[in-house]
Amino acid sequence: MIRLLTRRVLGSAAAAVDLMATAAVTAHAQRTVASRPRPHADRVRLLERLEERYRDAELSGFFAERSQIAPGVRRVRGFGRDGTVTDLSWTSAFSTLDLEVSARYASASENGVAVARRFQRGSRRPVVILVHGYMAGPFSFEERIWPLSRMDQAGFDVVLFTLPFHGLRVRAGRGAVPEFPGEDPRFNVEGFRQAIFDLQSLVAWLLAEGHPRVGVIGMSLGGYTAALLATAEPRLDFVVPVIPLSSLADFAREQGSLSPNPDEAAMQHRLLSSIYRRVDPVARPALVPPERCLVISAKADRVTPAAHARRLSVHLRAPLQSFYGGHLLQLGRAEAFERVIELMAAPRSAE
Numbered sequence: 001m002i003r004l005l006t007r008r009v010l011g012s013a014a015a016a017v018d019l020m021a022t023a024a025v026t027a028h029a030q031r032t033v034a035s036r037p038r039p040h041a042d043r044v045r046l047l048e049r050l051e052e053r054y055r056d057a058e059l060s061g062f063f064a065e066r067s068q069i070a071p072g073v074r075r076v077r078g079f080g081r082d083g084t085v086t087d088l089s090w091t092s093a094f095s096t097l098d099l100e101v102s103a104r105y106a107s108a109s110e111n112g113v114a115v116a117r118r119f120q121r122g123s124r125r126p127v128v129i130l131v132h133g134y135m136a137g138p139f140s141f142e143e144r145i146w147p148l149s150r151m152d153q154a155g156f157d158v159v160l161f162t163l164p165f166h167g168l169r170v171r172a173g174r175g176a177v178p179e180f181p182g183e184d185p186r187f188n189v190e191g192f193r194q195a196i197f198d199l200q201s202l203v204a205w206l207l208a209e210g211h212p213r214v215g216v217i218g219m220s221l222g223g224y225t226a227a228l229l230a231t232a233e234p235r236l237d238f239v240v241p242v243i244p245l246s247s248l249a250d251f252a253r254e255q256g257s258l259s260p261n262p263d264e265a266a267m268q269h270r271l272l273s274s275i276y277r278r279v280d281p282v283a284r285p286a287l288v289p290p291e292r293c294l295v296i297s298a299k300a301d302r303v304t305p306a307a308h309a310r311r312l313s314v315h316l317r318a319p320l321q322s323f324y325g326g327h328l329l330q331l332g333r334a335e336a337f338e339r340v341i342e343l344m345a346a347p348r349s350a351e
Contacts, residue, residue, distance in 0.1 A: 133220030137167025
């Protein structure tokens with residue numbers, strides 16, 4: 001009883017931290033946006049034009065074919081007695097489908113270089129790719145967020161992957177708020193297309209390097225990206241979205257980014273849902289077997305509430321494991337991650 005009460009109190013504190021952080025990020029984003037919010041009629045006209053453009057685009061073939069990469073490798077430091085930490089970088093040969101954003105996209109030269117950090121011990125261990133959340137990505141930060149030592153003890157090498165327009169890939173002078181994801185649905189669609197393009201190229205390279213199995217774990221925005229990758233990359237050994245986002249349109253509604261008028265908000269939400277369908281993991285069939293999937297939620301999460309995790313869990317037909325903390329104060333996460341380790345270590349059944 002005391003333990004349950006303690007968890008409830010701590011969960012409430014974690015929820016409060018999430019709400020304060022969300023309010024701070026929203027206020028900062030509003031200060032950095034040059035133009036005022038579009039009137040409803042103008043916004044609907046834009047969304048309707050985009051919705052018509054994407055309407056006939058097929059789910060299959062929407063992502064670009066991966067490229068063969070040969071990353072540059074720079075040694076950072078040692079890793080234990082016989083391991084190494086290396087930084088990988090390669091040119092992202094990605095091109096946008098949408099010509100209206102191609103110039104803006106190409107002008108961000110920093111984003112044209114894909115980067116990752118690999119923690120390696122030996123040459124034939126399975127490997128897990130970790131995908132960070134929104135406004136995250138610097139390697140020094142990600143090393144503290146993820147349980148790298150536990151994954152190493154379980155026999156896995158680890159690769160920290162940087163999403164487009166985050167970390168070392170952020171446009172110079174941009175500041176704290178990344179361009180992707182942002183207010184422009186076109187840019188968001190292309191951002192996820194590039195994320196999948198770079199991740200598939202990385203998966204292929206890791207397999208060619210001799211890693212027998214490659215899986216992916218993503219947190220928050222990275223959880224959405226990991227689930228999306230599971231709809232495009234059948235060679236993944238496992239996929240684990242952690243406190244994930246599951247719907248860009250739902251998130252916009254939850255964060256108050258749509259019209260305050262309920263009818264207008266419903267129309268905007270419907271159009272956004274249609275536009276984002278090609279990069280929506282719930283709208284696309286998963287290619288990873290259900291027994292190789294696990295979804296982790298936080299009961300006190302006020303950034304990506306547990307409903308997002310449940311939605312992905314149902315779509316992936318995967319178990320849902322919860323911890324009692326929040327999005328930022330992830331209290332109780334260690335127990336949930338033991339389930340993740342169990343999934344990672346379990347061999348994939350023969351097909």
